[in-house]
Amino acid sequence: xxxxxxxxxxxxxxxSVEPLxxxxxxxxEAALEQAHYNLFNIKADRVLIDMLTDSxxxxxxxxxxxxxxxxDESYAGARSYYNFEREIRSLTGFxxxxxxxxxxxxxxxxxxxxxxxxxxxxxxxxxxxxxxNVEFSGAEAMDFPVKEAxxxxxxxxxxxxxxxAAMERFIKExxxxxxxxxxxxxxxxxxxxxxxxxxxxxxxxNLTAKYGIPMxxxxxxxxxxxxxxxxxxxxxxxxxxxxxxxEMFELADGAWMSSxxxxxxxxxGFLAMNNRDWSAKARQLLILTExxxxxxxxxxxxxxxxxxxxxxxLDENYLQYRIRSAAYLGEGLxxxxxxxxxxxxxxxxxxxxKEFLPHIKxxxxxxxxxxxxxxxxxxxxxxxxxxxxxxxxxRNGQYLPAPMELVRLAMPRRVYTQSxxxxxxxxxxxxxxxxxQIRGLEVVEAPPILPHFTAKLRPAGKPQPAKV
Ligand code: F0G
Numbered sequence: 001x002x003x004x005x006x007x008x009x010x011x012x013x014x015x016s017v018e019p020l021x022x023x024x025x026x027x028x029e030a031a032l033e034q035a036h037y038n039l040f041n042i043k044a045d046r047v048l049i050d051m052l053t054d055s056x057x058x059x060x061x062x063x064x065x066x067x068x069x070x071x072d073e074s075y076a077g078a079r080s081y082y083n084f085e086r087e088i089r090s091l092t093g094f095x096x097x098x099x100x101x102x103x104x105x106x107x108x109x110x111x112x113x114x115x116x117x118x119x120x121x122x123x124x125x126x127x128x129x130x131x132x133n134v135e136f137s138g139a140e141a142m143d144f145p146v147k148e149a150x151x152x153x154x155x156x157x158x159x160x161x162x163x164x165a166a167m168e169r170f171i172k173e174x175x176x177x178x179x180x181x182x183x184x185x186x187x188x189x190x191x192x193x194x195x196x197x198x199x200x201x202x203x204x205x206n207l208t209a210k211y212g213i214p215m216x217x218x219x220x221x222x223x224x225x226x227x228x229x230x231x232x233x234x235x236x237x238x239x240x241x242x243x244x245x246x247e248m249f250e251l252a253d254g255a256w257m258s259s260x261x262x263x264x265x266x267x268x269g270f271l272a273m274n275n276r277d278w279s280a281k282a283r284q285l286l287i288l289t290e291x292x293x294x295x296x297x298x299x300x301x302x303x304x305x306x307x308x309x310x311x312x313x314l315d316e317n318y319l320q321y322r323i324r325s326a327a328y329l330g331e332g333l334x335x336x337x338x339x340x341x342x343x344x345x346x347x348x349x350x351x352x353x354k355e356f357l358p359h360i361k362x363x364x365x366x367x368x369x370x371x372x373x374x375x376x377x378x379x380x381x382x383x384x385x386x387x388x389x390x391x392x393x394x395r396n397g398q399y400l401p402a403p404m405e406l407v408r409l410a411m412p413r414r415v416y417t418q419s420x421x422x423x424x425x426x427x428x429x430x431x432x433x434x435x436x437q438i439r440g441l442e443v444v445e446a447p448p449i450l451p452h453f454t455a456k457l458r459p460a461g462k463p464q465p466a467k468v
Contacts, residue, residue, distance in 0.1 A: 008324040010417055011317040015062060021045045021379065028376050036456035037372050037441050039381050048379030049420055051409040054347040055220075056102075056260035056267055058413030061312055064264065064305045071301025074294075081294035084270075084303040087310050091242075092249040094272035096279035100290055101297030103220060103258025106271035107133040109289070110216075110256065113281045114180040115139035122170060122213075123183045124162035124204075125149075125190040128389065130183065130218060132450055142170060149191045150403070152341045152352050157232040159341075160188030160225075161200040164207055176211035185218040186225040186248065190385070192406075193221070193326075193345020195228035198236070198247065205251045214253040214275070220261040222248060224346030227319040242314045254278075261347065264309035264413055268302050318414075322346070325421065326411055332425035337432045341406070348410035351428075353386065357438055362387045362401030364440025364460045370431075371407045373438045378427030382407045384452060388443070391451035399443070 023031070023046050035041035044050060050057065060068075072079040085097045100106045107130050115121070115137025126134065126141045134141040144167045148156040162184065171179060184204060188194045208215045219225075226245040230236045236244055249255060254273030259265050273279055283293055290297035312318065323346055330344030333351065341350040353360075353367035360366035367386035374380045386405035393399055409424065431438070439459055446455035 003320075008321055010414075011315075011321050012061075012414060020049070021047050023048070023379055025376065028379060032372055032376060036444065036458070037368070038452075038455055038457060039371055039375060039383065040453050042375065042381065046379075047375075047381045049416065049424055050381050051348065051411065051424070052381045052383050054261060054410040054412055055258060056265070057415065058260075058264050058266070059415050060264060060266070060305060060309070061414075063312070064308045067304040067308045068301040071299060071304045073300040076292055076294055078294055078300045078303070080300035080303040080307070083307040087307040088270055088272055091245065091310060092255055092272050093246070094249070094254060095274050096272060096276065098271040098279065098282055098286055098293070099296030099298055099303060100256075100269045100271060100286070102260060102267060102269045103218075103256060104129040104133060105290055105297060106256035106258075106269050108136075109282050109285045110181075110271060110278075111137040111139065112285055113278055118178060120170075120174055120179050121181050121183060122167055122179060123185060124160060124196060124200075125185055125188050126183065127185055127189050127218060127220075128450065130185070136449075143190075144170070145188070145191055149188070149194065152192070152350075152404075153339060153355075155342045157195075157343075158197040158200060158228075159192060159194035160186065160196040162196070162204050164200070164203045167204070168207055171207075171211050171213070176213055179211070179213050182208045182213050182215045183218050184215060184252070185220075187221045187228070187346045189220070189347075192341035192350045193224075193347045194341070195225045195232070195346065197233050198229050198244070199233065201248060201251050215251070216273070217248065217252045217255040218257075219249075219255045220258040221346055222255075222257070223262045223313040223319060224323065226314075227316070227323055228346060231323070241316055241319060245314065259306045259309070261413075262310075262313045263306045264313055265302065265305045268298050268306045270296075270306075322411075322413065325418075328418070329409065329411070329421050329424065332421070333428055336425060336429035338428050348408055350385070351382075351407040351409065352405070353407050354405035356432075357435060359436065360438070360440040362405065363399050364442060365399075365405075365457070366440065367405040367407050368457065369438055369440050372441070373431060374407070374427065377431060378424070380409075380424055380427060382409045388446075388455060388457075389452040391446060391448070391455075 117138035119139040131141040149159045259268035339352040339355040357366040367384040387402040390402040441457040442460045444456040
């Protein structure tokens, strides 16, 4: 874009508005207690700025809403399915396009087909639902992030990359026949929404091809990744983002997508590949759990909105604003003395709670404590990525410290404006001045799988009322 000004403005005007959940501190204090200090249990209308996730929380465009009215709701052979298929095929180049209701449905189907005991899936980093679905099938999910990914404070352009040498050592050790798939998550959500370079995708492609292992993309945020490549990788500055995205897909044998991110919709996903043996098995499971081949758990109108969203997301004015917004939040937090994964990711900013709250032990969930304090003081909802989310316990039920204690501030697409972000920075600056007052938490109860969604907590060391 020919833009000579420093200010990157939101490249849209607002046609329909929703009120924010304005509450008092006392109301939020009561809400937190009622929610057992788990922000997933807070009613959304009690949240002022919701940065829990960027998944399904975006605003659709007028064109997408128009598409919703044009949705074809036929059970079989709906026109909207063919629009969806055409759009995904032209972007990814894959032959088999399977609609699903969201990303994890694709994961469940794929790993039921190719997972199982004794097998390993290798990745730059599995997202938590991906890992859970791999493990549920009996297989093991192995992450090979580059070393700089774990050096949170030090900036590097492609912290989402995979450590190719470490991956190769693992493949040699376990034998390629036990590794049915390599998955590259773009961008790398678990480690800060950081991008993967084209060079790294090519290197992983060459490695996996050498051992006959297919490589898939978990492409929930493919457009953000492609934009980072354009900005940061040599030789891509003049290339349209759409071409860069196509080049990413050309390197892969398949992909799945939670369309709730970069397809700019509130629900949906797909699984795409060329392997007809896998896709035939996947379609059997699809019909069993999701629905027929031409709707896969979605309404025709959803398929229509996804097809339009996949085109809109590649608009470079949108992507410039999108990536700049996260960077703006990151810069504001750093200035306020809040440590983050640096540089900020594509879909949000990850605060390093371990460094921010050194007085809270990992067993008392510093990132969860920070997320709760952020809600209490500012009505802002983020999400913990730390000891509670990973939930590993020893034989005595004691929590094992996770390697990281992060609070992710995810940014819904096209929803908040710069003044909302300025407010978030102001609340954080206040927290930075009063952080000694933030106290740790302890778990009252938590399930074994994906514990962070439903765990109940309470302030650590607080005397509990006697049971009558
Ligand atoms: N893969 C990645 C990289 C994701 O970020 C997500 C979801 C999924 C797969 C699963 O997709 O939610 O549609 O079933 N991430 C959301 C988040 C939940 O908040 O980051 P889903």
